[in-house]
Amino acid sequence: MARLQQSKMTMHLLLSALLIGCALLFGCSGDNGSNGASTGTVSGAVSDWYGNTVPGAQVATTVGGEEVSATTDANGKYTLTLPTGTFTLNVTASGYNALSQSVEAAVGRNVTADLKLTPTGPAAVSAIRTDTKSTVLPGDVVTLQASTKIFDPALQGQSVSYVWSTAPGSAPLTFSDTTSPTPTVSLPSSAALKKYLVETLALPYFNDNPDEPAVVIDRYQVVPFSQQAAATLGNSATAQVTATINGQIFTSTVKVPVKAPFVPNQGLNNVAVGQPVVLQGQFPFTPTPKTSWNWSVTGPSGAVTVNDANTAYPDFIPATVGTYTVSEGGVARLTITADKWVGMMAGLNTPDPTCNGASCHQDKITSWLQTGHKEVMYTGMMENPGDYSITTCAKCHTVGYNQYNSGINNGGFSDVYPTEGFTFTQGDPNVEANLWKNYPKSSRLIGVQCEACHGPQGSAHHVSGTVDPNVGNARVSFSANVCGTCHGSPKKHGRFQQWEQSAHGSFNTFTFNSNADGTLSGGCACCHSAQGFSAFMKLSDISNRNATVLPAGLTVNNAQPITCVVCHDPHNEGPPAHAGESFVTVNLTAVSSTAGSTRLLPGGFTANGVGKGALCITCHNSRNGYKSGSGSDLHEDGSVLFANIGTSYTAPHEACQGDVLMGRNAYFLGAQNYGNTATRSKHSFIADTCVTCHMELTPANSAFSLPQSESFNTNHDFKASNDICRSCHGNYSAEAVQLNFDTKLQSLKNAAGMAILRLRYGGAGTVPVGMQASLVANRVGQVDVTAGGVTQRWFLKTGSYDAYLKDASGNAIAGCASTPNADGSYSCTGYLDGAPGTVGNAVSTTGYNENLAKVLWNTVLVQDDASRGVHNPSFTNQVIDATYVVTSTGI
Structure with missing residues (x-):
């Protein structure tokens, strides 16, 4: 065996020498x-x-x-x-x-390259296609074959039985005979495939419960599909065969690549001629499922053929440039423009003057010319060694790489480069100049240009439609799908899927904060929607978030969550990548008063020297520091907020990480001890703060990303790992900090609950024997009271924030009326009515107790920071300890 291996190695060396000689003599590197x-x-x-x-x-x-x-x-x-x-x-x-x-x-x-495999067991079953179809279309029939190899002599001669089924995760298949080793298989129809792909791969609502399925967005729209969706389709029709031999079971699968009934797209209403456009209708899901559909499309020349017009996901192909009106149920739902690709480069680093004029997009183009988006294709070609492939990489790195054989030339890169005979040399450092010299028509379309994100501009360059551009129009979208079309292809480009796993991808946040008519609240939408944040950043004074004027027409049906464009300027996303460097920039212009420092925040403070973290802290603060009539203030010792707001038990807004990180907005610490070294976290001095720990140091989900060593691999699910603490602190245990925090926080909640009982019953000696209480720290102020083995949840306030008390069934307690008011509150003088006052903190006739309000604030603050003490261990311990003392002596 050794001699054989040596002989093979000798032959390999000789072959290598011949190849090298060929390269030297004839330049045959290709x-x-x-x-x-x-x-x-x-x-x-x-x-x-x-x-x-x-x-x-x-x-x-x-x-x-x-x-x-x-x-x-x-x-x-x-x-x-x-x-x-x-x-x-x-x-x-x-x-x-x-x-x-x-x-x-x-x-x-x-x-x-012949390859040898080692069996895993006594036998193996394999499944293959036996038909010869080069292209498989939806609804086609293919033939399969199962065969079994038996390695264990004890199984030789045993009979083999087969059972075919649709593999898990596959679109449904229909078998002619599920027990035959050679069945024919009917593939899903176009309608069934689209339904499978949309409901499996389209952007879902964020779901807080991972055990429950996500739900597809419920709105009329052009369905967005990423490059990953196109790749997945090749695996979507998968058959599985199970072979049984003497009671032992063996399985195998075979995949049938199916020609996609769609093309990757951003979900824009501006589309390319000759390419399928898949539509989605509203209410295809519970609780009000729509079961019948009637789609029609009218184009420049009249009625257009609509495929699967009686389903939730029809499609049509716009054959000519122009405007198309999409109707469903006889009602116009969408206006779609179709056009051809043109490209916006006119020469080497020279934009087309029609785009780059002083009155046009010069400001955006000037910054874009310095970015990785502009250079990405050339960078790949210059790598040496490299594996750059036009057929693989140009799908995202050029304008208009069509992937559907419609027979219509729409001017995209895939139409142009074959006619020019486009070719390049891998590793050529001057590839950009050489391509412009030899292939100017193709070069005009190279790079992630304007049309890659806005759709083909052709003759319909300035399509605006009837919708406010700040909400979105045919060529403008705030959706993450615009980026996810390419950045949704794991593992190299899996940031879209990472984002989907984050709370930033939640459509629920603005849905929960919407009005009955579907409009949004400016004070909520400013941080819970992409369009709202854009409007918020236009305010001269962002400390009053309620002053946000939302774009006209923004509703739950077109709002987007915290998408890519909230954090990144798409026209200035960063320079080309270099090994070992993080090259993507974030959009700090609007949020920072100076580089890396926020403007005055809704929480009433400014975060200074936090780098890219300034963007995060703009929304991740308590947001309740502005009160009408009193301006911006702080929830700190010496502030006048509670004096101005009377009986309000206002709590900090969730996601108050910025306050805790900077050591702000807590009571009972002494007026001189805020925002300085006494309370500010050492973590706040880390370069780029939040971004460093949550994105750069924490590895992303391995299912969606390459190893962390890749310079562009930042974690976009934003969930920081406790393991990263050891990169700075050695054997430091974040879990130990969190366990200590949990124990102390629960002790504080118990002490606060007992303080409430003392107020309620007039002192420690009058609280019924055996009665216990624990504060439920949330924005509506609840307390769990246990007596006689029964636990009730008492509500300290209603939507009006007055200090009322009722039980979990909504029944009034202690002198309150039994029938609630229209707003859910109860007419009464307050559950503390008649309780004795405490020294320096008398109880009012409405039951209001200022120290109790501050206890509630502090408890919610440290709890809703959600790091369980890790963001600022010293500050959170100070806050809990000082608040605990007050529950014993100050209430």
């Missing part, structure tokens, strides 16, 4: 363009160590961050088309251990 001479092939056979061929095995590698794969045929053969470079082939097959093997691909050559 270029890495995208015409016929741009790639080579890697092919071979997959077998096992017993000599059996392995049909149905998946052979995959990564090119330009995208997976390229092949399935072995009935003889175990595979072929991959790859650019020049070294690749790792990952081989998987049911019943076998996975295999990884390195291979070198060369332009214009076929490299043979």
Whole structure:
């Protein structure tokens, strides 16, 4: 065996020498363009160590961050088309251990790489397609075949039974005979595939309960699809076969790539001619499911054919430039414009003057020219060694890479580059200048340009529609799907999926804060919607968030949550990447008074020297420091807020991390001890504060991202890992801090509850024997009271924030009327009526006790910071300790 291996190595060295000699003599390294001479092939056979061929095995590698794969045929053969470079082939097959093997691909050559797998058990079943269809369409019928290899002699000669089914996660399949080893399979119809894809891959509402399914957005819209959705479709029709041999079960799957009935798009109402447009209607889900549909589309030349017009997800293809009116149920729902791609570059680093004029978009273009979006394609081509592929990477790195064979030339890159004979040399440092010299028509469309985010501009450049541009129009959208079209392709580009897992992706936040007519509150929408935040940042004084004037027409049906454009300026997203550097910028212009410092916040303070964290703290503060008539103030010792607001038990708004980080807005610490080294967290002095710990140091979900070593891999689910603490603190245990915090906070809640009972019953000696209480720290002020083994939840206030008390059933307690008012409050003098006053803090006739209000504020503040003490351990301990003392001596 050793001699054989040595012989093979000798042959490999000789072959390598010949290849090197060829390169030196004839320059046969080849270029890495995208015409016929741009790639080579890697092919071979997959077998096992017993000599059996392995049909149905998946052979995959990564090119330009995208997976390229092949399935072995009935003889175990595979072929991959790859650019020049070294690749790792990952081989998987049911019943076998996975295999990884390195291979070198060369332009214009076929490299043979035979692969051997090791069985995982006594037998293995495989499933393959046996039809010869090169393109499979929705609704087509294909043929499958199952076969079994038995390795264990004890199973030889045993009968094999098969059962076919639709694999988990696949669109539904229909089998001619589920027990035949060679069934025919009917693929889902176009309508069924679209339903599967939309409801599986489209942007869902954020769901606080991970055990409950997400819900697709409920609105009329053009359905957005990412590049990942297109890739997933190739895996969506998956059959599974189970083989049973003498009671032992073995399984395998086979995937049928189906031609997509859609193209990747951003969900804009500005679309390319010749490309399918998938629509979505309102109310396809519970609690008011819509069961019948009647779609129609009228275009520039009249009625347009609508596919699946009686379903929730129809589609149509706009064949000509112009405006299309989409109706459902006889009511106009959407206006869509269709146009051709034109590109906005006129020469090497020279924008088209029609876009770059002083009265047009010069300011945006000037900054964009310095960004990675502008340079991304050239950067990939210049890498040496590199694996840049036009057919893989240009889908996102150029304008108008059409992916649907409509037969309509709409001027996109995929239409232009073949006619110019476009090609390039991998590793060429002057590739941009050379391409402009040789292929100007193609170069005009290279880069993530205006049209990549706004859609084709052609003759309809300034389409505005009837909707306020701040809400969105045919060419403007605040949706994360605009970025997610490309940045939603894990693992290299999985930030969209990370964001979906975050509370920033929640559509529930502005839904919960909407009015009955679907309009939004400016004071809430300013931080809970993308459009509201944009309006909020236009205020000269952001400390009064309630002054936010929302764009006309903004409702729950078109609002977007905290999307990419809230934090990033899409026209200035950062310079090209360099190894080991974080290159993406955040939009600090509007939120900062100086670099890295916020303006005066709704919480009543300014966060200074926090870098990119200034953007986070703009919303992540208590937000209740502004009161009408008294301006901006603080909830701190020496403030006049409670004096001005009378009987309000106002609590800090959730997400008050900025207050805790900066050591602000807590009572009982002494007027001189706020926002300085006595209370400000050392974490607040870390460069970029929140961003460093929550995004740069914390690894992203491995399902959606490459290793953390990738310079552009920042964690966009924003969930900081406790493990990162050790990167600065050695064996420091965040869990120990949190356990201590939890214990102390519960003690404070118990003490506050007993203080309320003392107030209620007139002193410690008058509280009924055995009665216990614990504060429920939330914005509506509740207390759980236990007596005689029964626990009731008493409400300290209603929506009016007056100090009323009622039980969990809504019944009045202690002198309050039994029938509530229209606003839910109870007419009474207050549950503290008649209780003795405390020294320096007398109880009013309405039951108001200022120290109790401050206890409630402090408890909610440290609790709703949500880090359980980690953001600022010293401050949170000071606040809890000082508040505990007050519950014993000051109430």
